[in-house]
Structure formats: C-alpha cells, structure tokens
Amino acid sequence: xxVHIQNDPAEPVFTVTPxxxxxxxxxxxxxxxxxxxxxxxxxxxxxxxxxxxxxAAPSTLAKLLPAPAPRLQLIFCTAAGVDALAPFTNLPxxxxxxxxxxxxxxxxxxxxxxxxxxxxxxxxALATAQRNHRWEKHHGSLLAGRRLTVVGLGDMGAHxxxxxxxxxxxxxxxxxxxxxxxxxxxxxxxxxLDTCLPRTEFLLLACPLTxxxxxxxxxxxxxxxxxxxxxxxxxxxxxIDEAALREALLVGHLSGAVLDVFTEExxxxxxxxxxxxxxxxxxxxxxxxxxxxxxxxxxxxxxxxQAWREGRPLPNQVDVVRGY
Amino acid sequence: xxVHIQNDPAEPVFTVTPxxxxxxxxxxxxxxxxxxxxxxxxxxxxxxxxxxxxxAAPSTLAKLLPAPAPRLQLIFCTAAGVDALAPFTNLPxxxxxxxxxxxxxxxxxxxxxxxxxxxxxxxxALATAQRNHRWEKHHGSLLAGRRLTVVGLGDMGAHxxxxxxxxxxxxxxxxxxxxxxxxxxxxxxxxxLDTCLPRTEFLLLACPLTxxxxxxxxxxxxxxxxxxxxxxxxxxxxxIDEAALREALLVGHLSGAVLDVFTEExxxxxxxxxxxxxxxxxxxxxxxxxxxxxxxxxxxxxxxxQAWREGRPLPNQVDVVRGY
Numbered sequence: 001x002x003v004h005i006q007n008d009p010a011e012p013v014f015t016v017t018p019x020x021x022x023x024x025x026x027x028x029x030x031x032x033x034x035x036x037x038x039x040x041x042x043x044x045x046x047x048x049x050x051x052x053x054x055x056a057a058p059s060t061l062a063k064l065l066p067a068p069a070p071r072l073q074l075i076f077c078t079a080a081g082v083d084a085l086a087p088f089t090n091l092p093x094x095x096x097x098x099x100x101x102x103x104x105x106x107x108x109x110x111x112x113x114x115x116x117x118x119x120x121x122x123x124x125a126l127a128t129a130q131r132n133h134r135w136e137k138h139h140g141s142l143l144a145g146r147r148l149t150v151v152g153l154g155d156m157g158a159h160x161x162x163x164x165x166x167x168x169x170x171x172x173x174x175x176x177x178x179x180x181x182x183x184x185x186x187x188x189x190x191x192x193l194d195t196c197l198p199r200t201e202f203l204l205l206a207c208p209l210t211x212x213x214x215x216x217x218x219x220x221x222x223x224x225x226x227x228x229x230x231x232x233x234x235x236x237x238x239x240i241d242e243a244a245l246r247e248a249l250l251v252g253h254l255s256g257a258v259l260d261v262f263t264e265e266x267x268x269x270x271x272x273x274x275x276x277x278x279x280x281x282x283x284x285x286x287x288x289x290x291x292x293x294x295x296x297x298x299x300x301x302x303x304x305x306q307a308w309r310e311g312r313p314l315p316n317q318v319d320v321v322r323g324y
Numbered sequence: 325x326x327v328h329i330q331n332d333p334a335e336p337v338f339t340v341t342p343x344x345x346x347x348x349x350x351x352x353x354x355x356x357x358x359x360x361x362x363x364x365x366x367x368x369x370x371x372x373x374x375x376x377x378x379x380a381a382p383s384t385l386a387k388l389l390p391a392p393a394p395r396l397q398l399i400f401c402t403a404a405g406v407d408a409l410a411p412f413t414n415l416p417x418x419x420x421x422x423x424x425x426x427x428x429x430x431x432x433x434x435x436x437x438x439x440x441x442x443x444x445x446x447x448x449a450l451a452t453a454q455r456n457h458r459w460e461k462h463h464g465s466l467l468a469g470r471r472l473t474v475v476g477l478g479d480m481g482a483h484x485x486x487x488x489x490x491x492x493x494x495x496x497x498x499x500x501x502x503x504x505x506x507x508x509x510x511x512x513x514x515x516x517l518d519t520c521l522p523r524t525e526f527l528l529l530a531c532p533l534t535x536x537x538x539x540x541x542x543x544x545x546x547x548x549x550x551x552x553x554x555x556x557x558x559x560x561x562x563x564i565d566e567a568a569l570r571e572a573l574l575v576g577h578l579s580g581a582v583l584d585v586f587t588e589e590x591x592x593x594x595x596x597x598x599x600x601x602x603x604x605x606x607x608x609x610x611x612x613x614x615x616x617x618x619x620x621x622x623x624x625x626x627x628x629x630q631a632w633r634e635g636r637p638l639p640n641q642v643d644v645v646r647g648y
Contacts, residue, residue: 013461013463106466106468107464107465107466110441110444110445110466110467111441111445111464114438114442114445114447117434117435117438117441118438120434121435121438121606121609121610122609123438123606127451127454127604129607130451130598130604130605133593133598133599134593135589135590135591136607137607137608137609138609139609139612139613139614140431140435140609140613141431141614141615142430142431142434142613144434166490267459269457269458270457274454274457275457282445282447283453283459283460283461284461285445285446285462285464286445288463289463289466290463292466
C-alpha cells in the first residue's frame with residue numbers, strides 16, 4: 001500500500017525511522033508497501049494526494065488537517081489519547097482512525113506503582129523539604145494493604161491495577177463499561193465514583209479525556225477524598241480542576257500528588273504548580289519508554305493493517321463518538 | 325524483672341509509652357515486670373542503679389554511657405544499626421546487647437523498590453528540573469529485567485531483594501557470609517564487589533556500618549559502575565565517599581542517586597547535597613513506619629527476653645566484634 005509517515009521534528013526520540021519501519025515490516029512479514037517520510041506541512045500535503053495509510057502523532061495531525069486525502073483509508077496515531085483530534089470533524093471522510101493502545105501499559109504501570117510508593121513514603125512532602133534545604137522527618141507508611149481507586153481500566157489503568165494488586169493493595173476500578181477485572185476487588189461504573197471517594201486512600205486517574213471525563217475530579221470530589229489521601233494523574237490534565245487540587249494541597253487536605261499531565265503543556269515557567277507544596281510533577285513522560293515505543297507501535301499498526309485487509313474488526317479502532 | 329525504658333524527648337514518634345508497653349506485655353503474656361520510664365540523664369542514672377534490663381535508642385545510650393549499672397543484664401536497642409555505640413567499650417560489662425532487627429524490613433523494602441523505580445523513571449533528573457521550573461523530558465525505562473546489586477542481605481536488604489526479584493529484576497547479593505538467597509541469582513562475598521560493579525545497573529547499599537564497610541563505596545568503585553547507573557543508600561552515610569558521589573552525579577557518570585542516610589545528620593542547610601543535580605535525598609526515614617515501629621520492636625524484645633530466660637541463643641544479639 002501507499003503509506004505516508006509524518007514525523008514531528010520536535011520529537012526526535014519518537015521518530016519512525018526507515019530502519020525501525022524496515023525492522024517492523026520484517027517482523028510482520030509485510031513487504032510490498034511504498035512508504036514516504038515527511039517532516040514539513042508541504043511534504044504532508046503532497047503525500048496525502050496519494051497515501052492510503054498515514055502514520056503520525058495526533059498533535060501532528062491536528063495541526064495539518066483538514067487536507068485533501070482522496071485515497072486515504074487508514075489513519076494510525078502513534079499515541080493512545082486522541083483528544084487532540086476531537087471532535088474528529090477534520091478527519092478525511094471514510095478513513096478509519098486507529099490508535100496505538102497497548103504501547104503504554106507496561107511503562108505506565110511501573111510509573112503508577114512508583115507514584116503510589118512515593119505517596120505512601122511521603123516523597124511529595126520530602127521533595128518540598130529538599131527544595132527548601134530542610135531536614136524534616138515526614139514518616140511514611142506501608143503501601144501493601146491500602147485502598148486504591150483506579151479511574152480507567154484501559155491499557156494503562158489495568159497495568160497499574162495489576163501491579164498494585166500484586167503489591168497487596170485493595171484495588172477498586174471505575175470504568176465506563178464496568179466488567180470484572182482480576183486485579184480489582186470491585187469494578188464500578190462512573191456513577192459510583194462519589195460513594196467510592198470517601199474511602200479511597202490513593203486515587204489514580206488513567207482514563208482518556210472525553211466529553212464525559214473532562215473535569216471529572218472537580219473541587220467537590222477532591223474534598224470527598226479523606227484527609228491525607230494522595231492523587232496520581234497519568235491520563236490528561238483536563239480531568240482535574242487544577243486550581244482546586246492546588247488548594248487541597250495547600251490546606252493539607254491531600255497529603256500529596258504526583259502529576260504527569262497538565263491542562264497546559266509544557267507547563268509555563270511561572271505556573272504555580274512548580275512550587276506547590278507536596279506536589280511532584282513530571283513532564284508527560286509516565287507512559288513512554290523510548291526503547292520500545294516506536295517498535296511496539298509499529299507492531300500494533302501491522303496487526304491492525306492485517307485485520308483491516310482481512311475484513312476483521314480492528315483491535316485498535318477509535319470510536320469517535322466515545323472519543324477513545 | 326526491673327526494666328528501665330529511656331525515651332528520647334526529640335523523637336516523640338518513637339516513644340515507648342506505658343500504653344504500648346502494656347499492650348506488648350499482654351501480647352507476650354509477660355506480666356511481672358517492674359518498669360520505669362525516663363527522659364532525662366538523671367532519671368537514667370538513677371534507674372540504672374537497679375535496672376536489670378534497659379530499653380533505649382543507640383544514640384540515647386551513646387550519650388548516657390558509661391554509667392554504673394551493677395545489675396544490668398540486657399540492653400535492648402530500639403534500632404538495628406548500633407554503630408553509634410561502637411567500639412562498645414562503654415557498655416556495662418556483662419550486659420548482653422540486643423537490637424530490633426526485623427522491624428525495618430517491610431518498610432525499607434518498599435522504600436528501596438520506590439527508589440529503584442524512581443531511578444528507572446529518571447525522577448532524580450525530573451526533580452532537578454522541577455526545582456528549576458523546567459519542562460525537560462527525561463524519558464525513563466522499565467525496571468523489570470534490569471540488574472540490581474544489593475550490598476547487605478540483612479532484614480532490609482533481603483526485603484528489598486525480594487521485592488525487586490518479584491518485580492522481575494535480576495538481583496545479585498553481596499554479603500559477609502555469602503549463602504544462597506531465594507531472591508538472588510547469585511550471593512557473593514565482599515571480595516567480589518569490584519568485579520560485580522561494572523555490570524551493575526542499580527546499586528543498593530543496605531549493610532551495617534562497621535570497620536569493614538566504612539568507605540565501602542569509594543571513588544574508585546563509584547567509577548567502576550557503568551555510565552548511567554543509579555545508586556540507593558539506606559544503610560549509613562559513611563558507607564559512601566560523599567564528595568566522590570557528588571562528583572559522579574555532576575559529571576553525569578551516575579544518572580541519579582536516592583540517599584536516605586548521610587555522614588552528617590541532620591544534613592546542614594548549606595550542604596551541597598541539597599542542590600546536587602540528580603540527587604534525591606530523604607531525612608533518614610526509609611525504614612521507619614511509626615504505626616508499627618514500637619509495637620514490633622517490643623514484640624522482638626519479648627521474644628529475646630524469653631530466649632534469654634530459657635538459656636537459648638538470643639535471635640537479636642549483637643556481635644560486638646563484627647559490630648552488628
């Protein structure tokens with residue numbers, strides 16, 4: 001097929017190189033594709049006149065679309081969260097949208113367990129003390145046996161729940177379609193969140209950003225958490241009322257937070273989060289392992305391409321109504 | 325027996341209260357002890373004229389001994405590391421020294437796994453970036469499958485090795501008496517350290533401070549580690565050449581370090597470690613869980629007291645020649 005790969009010059013670590021493409025093609029036994037690589041808007045527009053498949057990050061596509069794409073049939077996003085493309089009205093009509101769900105779970109799970117251990121060990125308070133050159137003994141506690149609520153049991157949330165359960169935590173899952181999960185004591189629908197929060201010691205947000213989840217952790221819900229609870233966000237910044245979260249940290253209602261995602265990214269140098277006490281922030285890196293990211297993404301791409309060719313349901317097709 | 329408990333007024337969280345003593349006595353079925361509680365040097369000296377057993381932290385005893393203790397038979401330290409009492413020449417002659425080894429393992433193991441996950445996730449670099457209000461994408465990697473060397477397989481090191489192995493790490497143990505351990509692929513003697521370091525991706529120090537371990541991680545050994553390695557210290561600060569460690573972080577030889585113990589504690593406000601890039605420090609809290617510390621210590625005390633009364637070997641007796 002005629003495949004166009006549009007890389008983002010600002011993301012050299014996540015570039016689909018000809019070498020990675022060749023290796024993944026060989027692993028999949030796929031040989032007869034005509035592939036082009038682009039970095040500029042001109043290269044994108046030119047390739048789209050012919051391309052049947054395009055591979056790019058959602059943020060890249062959001063900048064370049066709409067564009068005429070008369071032969072396009074498949075769009076493969078090198079990301080799982082496609083909220084940058086919502087409400088999906090700029091996508092070429094008739095093209096199927098596929099994401100790389102499955103790439104992030106292993107790394108995101110380890111990051112989540114790290115963040116939970118950091119909360120139990122009071123690292124947010126200790127990091128604040130280090131910033132102030134102060135030797136303050138904030139004593140932690142064991143994580144094993146504690147109660148965790150995971151919102152979103154997709155690839156990332158499920159991996160996190162599994163590691164937490166293996167670690168001896170009592171895990172409750174919240175998801176849109178509440179079916180049992182082996183790592184969770186309970187899996188409940190979103191309507192159960194408010195009754196679940198008061199007994200949540202640790203809250204992990206790992207859900208996509210959609211119309212239904214925007215602002216999910218609002219001020220009221222933050223203060224439904226018990227005093228001393230900890231919050232981790234590896235989903236999207238817009239899931240949280242960030243001003244209310246900051247307030248809950250300042251007044252000591254929450255003992256700490258570990259955030260990897262923010263409403264505004266990169267977080268501006270003057271943003272109050274940099275210096276908010278008991279807040280540890282990381283720059284949207286929780287789920288990305290450069291050593292595996294593009295190779296695993298391409299393996300997922302070829303698995304979907306084969307399903308598409310054979311007329312089977314695509315394992316990674318995005319439901320543009322739900323938004324994930 | 326006549327038991328004296330000397331608490332440290334500076335450590336209210338780790339105070340042996342009459343309530344905790346009564347609860348532990350009841351758990352152990354021990355009823356007929358005459359117990360006194362002291363906070364001042366005068367109370368200590370007065371009680372020691374009669375006491376058969378004394379319970380205190382090593383740092384407390386180091387300040388108060390030598391002192392006449394004509395009837396003293398058992399000294400129970402509410403700590404595992406008794407290096408503050410070395411070379412043990414101030415201990416009343418004839419009294420047996422016992423520590424609380426076994427209290428720290430569960431908490432120290434969780435801290436160690438947290439620290440290893442933090443190193444794999446580049447948290448030291450990310451925390452440095454947060455201190456500077458800089459959005460710098462330092463990408464991490466998976467911890468599972470990586471190589472860890474643990475120096476010291478006592479209570480803390482063994483718990484850490486076990487969690488790391490459960491997490492899929494390949495663990496090598498180094499200890500004075502190298503006997504096999506189920507969590508370790510190899511257990512080697514101290515003489516193997518130099519050949520082990522070049523293939524160590526993560527190094528965890530969890531050994532006691534003794535004449536044999538002082539300065540163990542010297543400059544030469546730090547630079548035997550491969551470029552990009554990470555170091556965790558939950559033993560004692562004096563195990564490490566701290567100036568050389570700082571240099572290795574500054575030149576990027578080590579990718580990060582997580583240190584809980586320091587040669588000088590509390591670390592002075594002007595110490596260069598507070599601002600050393602890629603260094604995360606915590607104030608000697610890694611192994612202490614206030615909720616369990618004194619109750620479990622007292623359970624260990626009574627187990628040793630019963631062994632002593634029955635003429636059995638004491639499970640926690642300190643070998644003052646080895647120093648632990």
